Amino acid sequence: MLDLAKLAGQIPGISQHFKKEVAASRQRLERAQVLLLETQAKQEKLIELHQKWRDRLIFSVAIPIEPFDTRITIIPPPDRYSVFATDGSQIAPSHHEIAYCYLINVGRVMLHYGQNLHPLIDSVPEVYYKPEDLYVSKQWGIRTEEWMGYRRAVLETQMLAEIACRWVNPPGAHYDPNLALVDGSLIYWFLDGLPLEARDRILLPILEAWEQLRETKIPLIGYLSASRSTEAVNFLRLQACPHESPNCLANCSDLEEDRTPCQIIDPLRDATLWAYILEPGQRGPLWRSSLRILDLYGDSLRVYFCYVNVGTEIARIEVPAWVAEDSELFDRSLGIMLAQVSKGYGYPISLAEAHNQAVVRGGDRARFFALLEQQMIRAGMKNVGVSYKETRKRGSIA
Template sequence: MLNLNQVAQQITALGQHFYQEAQGRAAKLHLAGHYLAQAQGQDTEFSECLAAHENQLRFTPAWPATPLTERVTIPPAPVQHRVMATDGSQIAPSHHEIAFCYLINVGRVRLDYGSNIYPLLDSVAEVFYTQAEVYAAQAWGITPEEWMRHKRTQLEILQLVELALEKPVNVPTVLMLDGSLIHWAWETLPTMARQVLLEPILQAWGRLETAKIPIVGYLSACRSSETLNYLRLQACPYPLPRCQDHCPAPTRPPCQIFTGLQDPGLWSTQLSSGQRGPLWQSRARILVDYGQQRIFFCYFHVGSEVVRVEFPRWVAEDQTLLTQALSLTIAQVIKGYGYPVALAEAHNQAVVRSADRARFFALLERELIKAGLKQVAPSPKESRKRQSIA
């Protein structure tokens, strides 16, 4: 039980601490705006410098794909359009339960506007229980719990693509995922594991490219600093940004001046509501495995906040598709009073509540007994936790 008397004594100091941090962020934002103004017009020079010395940097900057001065006001969405989204949840494997298995539940949403097509709101569940499935990645040193999270990410994307291609309609459409299309967590995985996860995704995106259906990753409260890292080149005191030569670890580099600041803070000072900023190409190491499906992004002021919107290369290079994707995205934010309706509903369809979990294990217990197993019960620890009087 939480002792609020103890907490209350620390709140005053906490408030002062965050006030001081806010003051520091304001000063860093002013400096970032100054460096952005200086960098405008030097995009080509900086890109050539990055291309020559990228492997020697200790940080990962994004590359501008359009001029830094670019500000584009996104037009309203057409009356008739379609939005689809997926999100996932799971029942994690536990050695304390009656069987070591896991379940992934993907919520699916299809919303058609300006037509008489009923919305689709459902979920697709899949149980993984065989040795080959549960311990699929053990040879790579990946735990079943970690592999389950990676599989959930993969299934969210694959289910979304299948939903989009199941019953296509000739109206402007966008597919939405909550979170990044850049799977940063997969960078450290063994090569074979990355291939198993990525190849089906890249093939699915290829099908979307053929069908000309854009897909976006929507990042609310984004904590990325890739564009700020680009501005660190302005702050480098050396003629060439060779970090490994001039600032070897653990030396603190003199260009590290934006600590505690994220990209949305900078772009909130640069964009008006309904505007997107320049397009950027991410240089995350994992994207080497993406081949032609490289990820681009922009910061987009949707009214309630500045969000990061990511999309594959073929969307970034098609202005019609890009504008379509962004206009439908902001329409979703407006309808959802600050957050896309489709993503919120996909989450609601995906979530596995405690009652769902209890019914799942009750069904599993019944089937195990029916199959002839005698001792079917959770561990004493799990049993005691469920009977706690606290």
Template sequence: MLDFSKLAGQLPGLSRYLNQETVANRQRLQVAQALLGQAIDQQSDWLERVQSAGLGFSPAVPLEPLTTKVTIPPAPPVHTVLATDGSQIAPSHHEAVYCYLINIGYVLLHYGSGRLPRLDSIPEVFYQPQDLYQCRQWGIRTEEWLGHRRTQLEAIILAELATDWRTTGVQEPAVALVDGSLTYWFLEGLPAAARSLILTPIFEAWQVCQRLGVPLMSYLSAGRSLEVMNFLRLGLCPHLVPDCQSHCDGHTEGAPCDKLKPLRDTTLMQTWLAPGQRGPLWRSTNRILEHYGEQQVVFCYVNVGIEIARIEFPDWVAQAPELLNQGLSLLLAQVGKGYGYPVALAEAHNQAVVRTGDRARFFAMIEEQLQRSGLGQLLPSAKESRKRESLA
């Protein structure tokens, strides 16, 4: 049990620390704003420095002038929004059967056409050896693999939803939304075979959206990215050609360019963008994206009114201004309808979420099925049984 009386004595220290960080962040922001001014005046020179640099960090590369501020057009009266989100029940050796469940929630919302929305979820139980143990050959725990499969299924079902909808002959503007980054950090360090097994179906799903003319976008609320800050760090390097390995032994902590940390991109963009505006497009240069081939990730920051949101999308969306504007206008309208967060993503989450009681019922259903099948000797562990009976 948490002792709140003991906890209370630690909170004044937390307040003092946060006050100090607020003052320090204001100073960092002033430095960042000055660097942004320099980068605007010398953007081509800074881009050359990025290309010739040997950096120990990953700066984003601007694809448009840094002065870009685009007012996002209003959404057309008739349009459709598609979204998926996922949740799961992790496997446990203490249950009667070692298996896991992935539940993908999806929504299809129509505006201005009078068509009824679709809101539902697709649960799937995984119990075959290839689902549970194939990942072990690469040193990946089943619990981790479950999360990767969930990400994959979110993309696959989103593409299937878009396909089913387009086959009805409807050609109205649409956008397909997912929550979180399209840069899958969990792929870093995975063997090539495991990485391909996860990424190939995801990219095929993205290509389906491309063929259907439905821009795919991901929404990141309260983003913590430093990629734009990393670009501005170039202005703090005292060397003509930045080379972290040669000049700083590969360690940038404490180096002259480290003064902006931990200032986030969104903090700077808050001072730059008015509500309803997007900033310039940026291309991520994170190493993991080397495995994305043609499906590179582009992003921009949008002032949605209540916050600065990071919006990510495949490069083919960025290359088609009509699709880009269409996607951003529908996304911004979703934020307005959702009082600060896209309503389609919120509803997809509500369809997907697995609550504590759902987990207990899921394993109870399995035990009932075992009893009916004559496998009643398969029981939860003594530890699990005791936890269920606990009065604490």
């Protein structure tokens, strides 16, 4: 139980800390705005510098595809279109439960506008209980809970491609605009440090699903709310570098990264900077991410991004290269995305509904294990029950 009386004494200190952070953030933003103007004047030269020295940089830099002063008002969506979205949730395995297994529940949403068609709003659960499901990741030193999260990403993407591609060619097919939405980033940077075999088991099925969307011409968007990325702001560090060449390994190898001379605006985030630049309904310049994991994606699936003022926040919008390179498709996709945000009162309604379908609440968890317990008893298993530790935690006398 949280003792609020003891906690109250710490609140003034927290308040003072955030007050100082607000002042420091304002100073960083002012410096960034000046640096942005300087960088804009030398944009092409800095891109060339990055191409030459990117292997010597100690930070990730996104490459601007459009001028820094790009401010484009997003066009309204068409009258008829369909949106597809998935999101997932899970029940983690526990040795204290009646059985060591885990469950992944994927919410699926298909919404049609201007077409007088019924939506699809449901969820699909998958239970993993076989040894090859539970312990396959041990050979690579990956915890089962971590592997479960990777498997969830695969299922979300595969089901998204399945419902979207199946819809495009039903009997009497029509070809109204479509959009597939993903909650979060399309860049699976956390897979970069995995052993090759483990990484391929996760990344390759995801890329195959994306390829299905590309072949069916269904644009894909990754929607990031409250993005913490600094990829675009890091491009300004090339201009802030006081050395003749941005060779971090030679010039700053003896310094900690947060003390290098180009860190004059750190830790300013991309979204914070573009919040002072973009008006509601506008997008900023398009960027190409340079994260190393994207080298495995292939040219058509490499990730591009931009920042959009959706009215309630600055959202980071990610798309595969084939979408970004088709300006008409890209603009239309952004229009549909913005309409989804409006219908969802600040967050895409299709993603919100997919989350609501996927989330596993306490009652759902209890019913799942109760159902499992019944089946185990019917199968003739004895001493079925949770551990004594779990029993005491659920029935505390305090």
